Amino acid sequence: MKDIVHDPDVRHSDASVRHSDASVRHSDVRHSDATLGRGLAAARRTDAITRIGFAAPVAAPAAVLAAFPAAPVVAWSSRERVIVGIGVARELRASGDGRWDELVAGARATELGPEIGEVRGAQRWLGGAAFAPGAADRAPWRGFGDAWFALPRWTYSHDGMRGELVLAIDARDATSGSRWRDELAAVQRALAEPFAPRPQLPTLAVVRDRTTAWHDGVCAITDAIARGECTKIVAARTVSVELSGPARPADLFSELDVRHPDCVRVLVRPPDGGTLVAATPERLVRLDGRAVTCDALAGSRRRDEAASDAEALLASGKDRREHAIVVDAIVSVLRELGADVDAADVPNVRALRHVLHLHTPISATLPRARHVLELAARLHPTPAVGGTPTRFASEWIAAHEPARGWYAAPIGWFDRDGNGELAVALRCGVLAGSRAQLWAGAGIVAGSDPERELAETELKLRPMLGALGSEQ
Numbered sequence: 001m002k003d004i005v006h007d008p009d010v011r012h013s014d015a016s017v018r019h020s021d022a023s024v025r026h027s028d029v030r031h032s033d034a035t036l037g038r039g040l041a042a043a044r045r046t047d048a049i050t051r052i053g054f055a056a057p058v059a060a061p062a063a064v065l066a067a068f069p070a071a072p073v074v075a076w077s078s079r080e081r082v083i084v085g086i087g088v089a090r091e092l093r094a095s096g097d098g099r100w101d102e103l104v105a106g107a108r109a110t111e112l113g114p115e116i117g118e119v120r121g122a123q124r125w126l127g128g129a130a131f132a133p134g135a136a137d138r139a140p141w142r143g144f145g146d147a148w149f150a151l152p153r154w155t156y157s158h159d160g161m162r163g164e165l166v167l168a169i170d171a172r173d174a175t176s177g178s179r180w181r182d183e184l185a186a187v188q189r190a191l192a193e194p195f196a197p198r199p200q201l202p203t204l205a206v207v208r209d210r211t212t213a214w215h216d217g218v219c220a221i222t223d224a225i226a227r228g229e230c231t232k233i234v235a236a237r238t239v240s241v242e243l244s245g246p247a248r249p250a251d252l253f254s255e256l257d258v259r260h261p262d263c264v265r266v267l268v269r270p271p272d273g274g275t276l277v278a279a280t281p282e283r284l285v286r287l288d289g290r291a292v293t294c295d296a297l298a299g300s301r302r303r304d305e306a307a308s309d310a311e312a313l314l315a316s317g318k319d320r321r322e323h324a325i326v327v328d329a330i331v332s333v334l335r336e337l338g339a340d341v342d343a344a345d346v347p348n349v350r351a352l353r354h355v356l357h358l359h360t361p362i363s364a365t366l367p368r369a370r371h372v373l374e375l376a377a378r379l380h381p382t383p384a385v386g387g388t389p390t391r392f393a394s395e396w397i398a399a400h401e402p403a404r405g406w407y408a409a410p411i412g413w414f415d416r417d418g419n420g421e422l423a424v425a426l427r428c429g430v431l432a433g434s435r436a437q438l439w440a441g442a443g444i445v446a447g448s449d450p451e452r453e454l455a456e457t458e459l460k461l462r463p464m465l466g467a468l469g470s471e472q
Contacts, residue, residue, distance in 0.1 A: 032188070036180060039116040039167065043174035048113030049089060049151065050170065054184070055118045056156060056163035060195040062254035064156050065267065067190035069250070074126035074150060075267040076413060076421075077257055081159050083413060085126040085152025086187075088271065089168040092125065095146040096133050100377035103147055104418075110151065112416060113170075120164055121157055125149040128268055128411030128425065131381065131404040132394060140430040140437050141405030143273025149414075150270075154187060163191070197254035201245040201434075203470040208239050211454060217400060218450040224396070225446050232325050233387035233396050236404065236441035237457055241468055247431040249275045255467040262352055263463075264423045266411050276406055278428030279463045281352055284410050285379055286421040287372040292339065292364040294330050296347070298384045298443055299323040299358035300456050303351060310349040313356050318447045323347055323358040325445075326384045330362055333378045339364035354462045371418035376410045385424055385441070405430070407439040427463045438464045 032054055039052030061077050064084045076083045090110055094102035107125055127149030130136040136144040155166045165187060167180060214237055221233045249267060256265045260279040269275040283295040299319030301309055313319055327343060334341045341364040350359035385408035387393025397404065406425050414420030429438035440460035442453040 032184060033181065035117040036167070036184060037177070040169070040174045040177055040180070042114045042116055043169045044171050046113045047171055048111040049123075049168050050113050050174070051115045051119050051123060052167040052169065053115065053117040053119030054165045054188075056158070056165040056188075057191055058158045058160060058163050059191045060254060060257070061156070062197060062250045062257065063190045063193070063195040064187060065250035065253060066195065067186050071269075072150060072271045073267065073269045074152070074413075075253060075265075076126065077253070077265040079261065082157060083124060083126065084156045085124075085150060085154070086156075087153030088150045089153045089170070090151040091271075092127070092149045093145055093147065099129060099133065099147040100373045103149060104371050104373050107149070107414070107416070118164060119166060120162075121166075122415040122417070122419075123151065123166075123168065124155065124413045124415050124420070125151055126413045127270075128406055128422075129376075129409055130406050131385075131409040132398065135398075135403050136405040138403050138405075140274050140432050140435075141403060143270050144268075144276070144406055145270070148270050154183065156187065156191070165191075195254060197251040198248060200248060200252065200467075200469045201243045203241060203468065204244050205242040206239060206465070206470055207242075209237050214454055215450040218444055218448060218453055220400075221396070221444040222446065222448055225444075230392045230396070231388045232322060232383055232443055232445045233393045234383075234385050234408070234441045234443045235453070236397075236401055236407065236439055238402060239438045239440075239461055239465075241429075241436040241438065241465070241470060243434045243436070243468070246434050247275075247436055247468075249277060249431055252277055252431070252467050256463065259467060260353060260427075260463055263427070266423060266425065268406070268411060274430045274432035276411075276425065276428060276430050277464070278411070278423075278425045279467075280423045280426040280428065281350065281357065282384065282424040282426055284382070284412075284422045284424050285372060285375045287370070287375060287419050289419065290366040290369060292334065292366060292375065294334075294362040294364075294379070296323065296327040296330055296343075296360040296362060296382075296384065297350070297357050298326040299347070300442075300459070301356045302455070302459055303354055303356050310351070310356055313349055313358060314347070318445060319358055320347075322443045322445045323360070325388055326382055327360050327362070329383050329388065330379065334362070334364045337370070337375075337378065338367040355456075355459045369418065372414045372420035372422065373418075376422050380410055381408065384443070385426070387443075404439070408441065427460055429464045429468075436464070436468060
């Protein structure tokens with residue numbers, strides 16, 4: 001059993017954290033210093049990770065991101081929770097076909113020790129993985145690797161009601177007291193002030209790939225479908241954006257928070273890598289104990305004002321076939337694991353800012369506890385981002401597209417018990433200096449029209465292009 005040290009002297013309410021009176025702020029500082037001192041003393045006595053917790057206000061995740069513009073970072077922002085991890089106390093890297101097992105083993109081998117102060121939430125690992133092994137070894141994906149998760153040095157989180165800031169540290173670093181006091185003060189300053197995002201610098205150029213190449217690719221897939229070699233392949237394309245100066249990840253993340261509250265906003269910047277930013281509508285899997293939740297999201301149409309658009313999407317035979325392939329694949333995997341699965345017979349329509357999607361929420365109960373990464377290994381890639389048969393589609397993608405890297409791959413978090421949530425990195429781009437490379441894809445099935453599928457990818461590019469200031 002882990003050693004949990006409760007520190008009643010530093011317990012205080014969220015109201016005291018938000019209070020503007022100077023004496024209260026000075027009191028908070030004294031409490032923080034005292035908590036940090038006790039935590040560092042405890043950390044010097046163990047090689048395990050000591051967690052030192054501080055109460056914190058509910059604030060915009062971009063405020064913390066802006067305070068650490070160059071550090072490794074992973075941020076997750078959804079209606080249910082905000083998590084921002086800054087720096088690396090421990091990291092897990094894995095490669096090849098066994099990457100998921102390596103990650104699980106590495107996390108389980110990491111020893112967590114005392115908890116000091118205001119520690120309420122579970123310790124979370126944050127990160128993700130590439131679409132396929134070897135898919136993240138070229139620009140702009142260098143530094144990401146096949147799989148990378150971090151146990152952050154600092155973790156800020158809130159559930160909309162209460163916030164928490166936690167420092168993870170061990171004996172090797174516990175002697176640097178002044179450093180941690182300075183960083184704690186920097187985070188607390190960032191959380192205390194409202195975040196005011198700046199617009200991105202003007203766009204100099206938006207370079208799209210050749211439409212003839214897209215047309216030829218879609219026709220090649222539909223030909224393969226006609227020959228009976230596959231049923232569906234998700235084709236992707238890229239767009240490069242050049243800005244007049246360095247991109248601003250924190251401001252971009254804030255803009256996506258405002259524009260796309262119905263999506264999960266994710267930012268990943270590993271050591272020595274670029275910055276992946278996404279506003280994705282698709283959950284791959286959530287695990288809480290033995291309860292599993294997945295999204296089947298496939299079949300799309302432009303969102304206009306007419307109510308008939310949703311009716312037309314539901315009536316589309318092509319889109320319903322594409323959607324059914326995804327539902328059947330997810331349900332099949334969960335049933336192979338012995339789960340009791342519940343999925344509606346008819347999809348609903350999910351309305352986002354620019355696009356309508358056919359959506360079937362899927363819930364299941366596992367017969368025994370598992371790790372969320374075990375489920376990811378079974379589920380990814382679903383036909384919503386890969387195709388079917390999975391192997392044929394994956395080989396086609398590898399042979400015909402630039403390296404996808406982490407596009408359409410699992411990103412998210414998990415805790416020490418294996419619970420967690422992973423989204424699919426869609427509506428995303430990688431920022432490196434003054435350049436951004438964006439991705440979008442479309443599911444190609446029998447009856448797909450190249451021009452319609454091209455228009456669908458343009459819709460899916462709009463979240464990132466709009467947030468970058470190049471399109472609305």
